[in-house]
Every structure is written in C-alpha cells, then in structure tokens.
Amino acid sequence: MSEKSNLPALRKQVTELVLAGSLGHAEQAFADAADQHGDLAVVEVLQDLPPQVTALHMAGFDGGKMSLATLLVPPKAWADSLAFFAATWPDDLIEDDPERIAESLFAHVHGVVFANDDEDRRNALLAEASATDWGSTVFAILFSMAPKEILEVAGEIISKGPYLTGQTSSDNDVVPLAVALAQASEDGWDRALFELFPEFRHSADLADAEFSDDPDEEPKHLQRSTKELLYRLRKQVPSTRSAPKPGARRSMGTNIFS
Template identity: 80%
Template sequence: MTEKTYLPALSKQVTELVLAGSLGHAEQAFSEAAETHGDLVVSEVLGTLPPQVTALHLSGFDGGKTSLATLLVPPKAWADSLAFIAATWSEEMIEDDPERVAESLFAHIHGVVFSTDDEERRHALLAEASATDYGATAFAILFSMAPKDILELAGEVISKGSYITAHSSSDSDIIPLAVELVKANEDGWDRALFELFPDFRHSADLADAEFSDDPDDEPQFLQRSTRELLYRLRKQVPSARSTVPKRGSRKSLGTDIFS
C-alpha cells in the first residue's frame, strides 16, 4: 500500500476505533504505523483526524498514561481538539464536582504540553491552544484552581514580561504551566487571565488586587468560578456538521455534541 492510500486508511481505522471506545487498539495502530513508516506518518494522520475524535482519544491518556498521539499530535490539531474536550463532560459532573473535572482538564493539558523536553514544541502547543476563545477559557479553568497564585504571577509578568523565570512562591503545579504560557504567548496569557477576572481591563490592575486567605470572605472583584468557566467551555463546543456517533464506552457523556 502506498503512503498516498495508506494515510486515509489509517485515519479511517483510527477514527472508527476511537469512536468505538477502543483506544488501546487505536494506539496499537499508531505504534505499528510508526514502526513501519516513521513518526511523521502518525503526526500527519493526527493532523487529519476530526478534532472531536482527537479530543476523545487524547482524553483517555491523561496523566501518567503513555500515548504516541500525545507525543506526536500537531499543535494546531491539538488546539482544535480543545474545542471539543468539554463534550466529554456531563452537566452532572460539572455541577457535582467541578474541581475534579478541572483537575482532569489540567492532567490532559499538562500531559500534552510537557510530554517531551522540546521547548519549541511546548511553546508551539501553548501558542496555538491559547489563540482561540475556547483555548482561553480552558486555561482560565486551570487558573481558577489557584487564583491567588495566578494574581501573584500576574504581578511578576507585569514587571518582567515573557522574560519571567520565577515560578512564584507557590508550589502549585498550575504555575509552571502558566509561566510557560506567558513565554509562549503573552496575548494568550492575557486572554485567559481576563476570562478568569473579567472586571480587569488592564494588567496593571491585577498587580494591586489582593486575595484574602479567609475562604469565607467575599472577593472584592469579579472572578468567574471553576464551575462557571466549565459551563462556558461547554457552550463553546462546536456542533459537527455531520452526525458522528459518540464513543461506545462513554454514551452517557455530553449532550448531542456531535450531532
């Protein structure tokens, strides 16, 4: 089979496997393709998959699970797939445990961004992902889990810009990711920041903002909650033009997102 006919065939095979819930078999197909034709073929196929399929596939390899797709997905293809990631969440999940959903999103984004030590690829992934409205919302969801630390980092960014090196005094795992976002795309960082803190119109305002350590205190300015941001991202999920069945093992997730 020539590469000209092989690529569409592999793309079709992987799409069918992912929608059937067979992520392991989809990864096996990628692995066999990489062994026979090289990593570039896998990357090219990942660049042709429908973004909702990429979202379903990658969401199954969050955290410590190894995936060729995670290592090789092109930045633009991954950025497009973020528009559909919220389709894997039910409203019940968002309402009952928004922090857990946000942590799952963090595991997904962190897993892709830091899958290799290639700084150029890392920044390309972050730049593409933060260049869209839904990308800004996705990063705002992560930031909402550590708002005080994000404000501290915002103050450092105001004084140092993309030359920032400190990871703030926080031990939050979210801060190193936020620092990398600043380095990759300051505009993307700003967009995510203003998604979380919509009252602010100038970065300098953030430097003067303060958070109380008392969780019962009312915030002195508008900050979107994790739950609100999760719902915002769900509303930004596009509708597919053609009817695509949901993945078999996750029939209860989403609400006609792919119809």
Template identity: 80%
Template sequence: MMSENADKNLPAISKQVTELVLAGSLSHAEQAFADAAEAHGDLAVAEVLQSIPPHVTALHMAGFDGGKLSLATLLVPPKAWADSLAYIAATWNEDLMEDDPERIAESLFTHIHGVVFGTEDEERRRELLQEASATDWGCTAFAIVFSLAPKEVLELAGEIISKGQYITAQTSSDNDIAPLAVALAQASEDGWDRALFELFPEFRHSADLADAEFSDDPDEEPAFLQRSTKELLHRLRKQVPSTRNASGRTGRRSLGTGIFS
C-alpha cells in the first residue's frame, strides 16, 4: 500500500521520469523508478507508469529489451502497457526495418515475452494479454512475433481448433513462440483470431488451411496469402499515433515527424 506521502510525490516522480526518458537518460529514469519503489513500494511505480504518457513508456521499455531487467517490465499496468505498444514501432530504425526485419521482430518478441512472462501471477498475465490484444496495434505486434515462426503458428492454430481449451504449450511445437501463442489463445480467443488474421489474411477456422504445408525454401512463395515480417513492421509503423492527437484506442494515425516531441 502506498503512503499518503507517496500520493503527494507521484506527480513530481512522473514529471521526472518523463523528462529523463525524453532526454534519453533511461538508466536515470530506471533509477528513479527504483528509488520510488524503495521509498513508497511497487504500487507507486505502477501508478507512475499509469500516469506518464504511453509514448514515454514505449521509449523507456524499448531500451530494456534483450533480456535487460527493468522495473517497468515487471510492474507496468496492463492497460498502460497496451497503450504503449501503439508507439513502440516509432522507436525502430528505418534502415533496420528494411535490411533486417527479423532482428526487430525478435527484439519485439523479447519485449512482449518479458512483460507477459515476467510475472507468475496468472491473472496479471491474462490481463496483459487481453488488454494488448484488444487493440489493433497490439494484434499487429503479436502478428509480427508470430511471423518469425509461421509454420509452427499455423500448426498450433490447427491444434487449437481440434483441442480448444485443452491446448497447452507442451502439446504444441517446441518453438519459443509457442508458449506465448498458447497463452494469448487462452487469454483472448478474439485477440488470438485477430492476430492470426493479421498474419494470414485468408485464415479460416478449417483443418485444411491449418494443415497447409510450408516449403523449406525461404524464397518460395507461400501457398496462400501470408504477410511478411517486413510488411507487418510497416503496418505497425503506420498505426503509430501522433502524440499531439493521440486518443487512446480509437483511430489509426500515420507516423509524422517529431513523433516524440
């Protein structure tokens, strides 16, 4: 529980963190979170993350991908995280998007996996997945991750069709993405479906499509329509709202200059 003193200090902490992140001082922002947690408890950090703009949260958390530990990763409220995913594509290097899209997708996977599986609390995990997949950008983000293993994801879709609620990560592929995909399907049937449709626009709940074969030749065209990792990265980039006109969950806006200004 936060103290009364913490309530008074939260606006100042939020302002401090926001300024540090926008200035590029992520380590100092993380220290501010640590100081707040030590002085006022973890709930204070969650309150700060709930109150700062989502593009600031996206900037901060993007700097802690790759297995780096962050209090924000562990304590971000589900809705605050879902809202921040709308901006994460604005942190990506455009040349890297063109030349090595899989590297960005792998970084995004590390980010999402770290947030979702950074907790042993099943209810929090479910809320994180439900909030993220309730947004257009969240479903596109999941589709980007799934594009790293389309064959395994499609096989998993077939298992979900046949096994329903009895599906587990242990019954599917041993690919690292499988546990995340299963967790999403269990947390939100609608979110799982929408992510599948982002990756496979022609996907239908049929065993025939779920059993479709993939060639081992990466240069061979897929047997049915599948969006590439690069295409999905650009789709998410186009969904980034302008921070001047951001309106939460509604409306997609194109990326403009000075997006974090």
C-alpha cells in the first residue's frame, strides 16, 4: 500500500482517537507514521484534519510536553485550530482563574512558535495566526498578562523600528513572543495590540502611554482584562458546520519595519 493511500486511514484513526480522548495513542499513531513514511505524512494529515480535532489534540500538549503535532503542524492548520481552543475551557475556570488559562495558552503558543530555530517557519506561524480575528484575540490574551511590558515593546518599535532589540525593563517570557510577532507581521502585531488596548487606533498613540507603579491606581486608558478577552475568544469559536475563515479586520499598521 502506498504512503498516499495510507493517509486517509491515518487521518480517520487520529480523529477517532482524539475525539475519544486518547491523545497519547493519537500521538503514537503520528510517531508510527513518521517512522514508516517520514515527517511529510504527518504534515499532510495535520493539514487535512478538521481544525477542532487539531485543537483538541494540541490542547493536551504545551511547552513542557512536546509532540510531533507541535513540531510539524502547518501554519494555516495551526491558525485555524486556534479558533477552537476556547471551546475546551470550562466556564467556571474562565470566571475563577483566567490567569491559569492564559498561562496554559501561552505555553501552547510559545511551544509551537519556538519549537525549533527555523525562522521562516516561526514567521509563517505568527503571520497566519495573527491574520485571523481569533488569532488577534489569542495574542491579546497573552499580552494581557504583561501589559506594561507590551507597552514598552510598542514604544521600542516606534523608536527603533527595524533595529528593535526587544530589550525592556522586564525579562517576562511574553516579551520575546511579542517581538517575534512584531517582526513577523506588522499588521498582526497592531491587531493584537489594539485588541488589548481598544482606545488606540495608531501605534504612535502608544508612545506617551504609561503604566503607574501603583497597582491600586485606575489605568489612564482602556485595557481589556484577561477574563474579558477569554470570553471574547469564546464568542469567536466558529460553528463546526462551517470552516473558519480569516477575519476581515482592516490594517492599522504604520510600516514600522520598512
């Protein structure tokens, strides 16, 4: 039997295993396919899996539990799967511990984006994911964990443009991801930024924005909370009867890296 004729059977097997909750067995099926037919077979199956199945499978893995799917998922397939991640979150967890969900989501995104040193793949993953409405919300959720640091990155982008170094006053793990997004997709960076800070409509507006060191002081500008953004993502989960489509949000970029 040829490799090509094996793929539909593998796709069906993985789908059934994931829907049954047997993520370990699904991962083993990927590993066996890679051993027999090479990584490309896994890539092709991941490319054709329904995005909600990919989301269910990959939600079980994070930066601490690497998988072949993490390493090989095509950028478009990963971007589409992000639309369904919020469907796996219990309502009470969003309400009671939004930071825990955000940290888990960060571990997943960071694990996929920085799974290897292939800069072209990293840029493609970030560009595809941030080109969707739900992707913008996902990045805003991650950035909401460190809004002060994100404003510092935004300020550095405005002042340094293509000479951006990512140096801030914090070593927060979200900073390298923010810098990588800004370098991979100017439009994607802006969309995520304005999803977190909806009052801003232009990157330059952020130049004078500051955060007070007093945690009890009211912020001077509107910032969506992690919980609010999690609920926004939940509302963006597509019906499984229709394929998710990239959003049509217009660009508000300023050509920062030209």
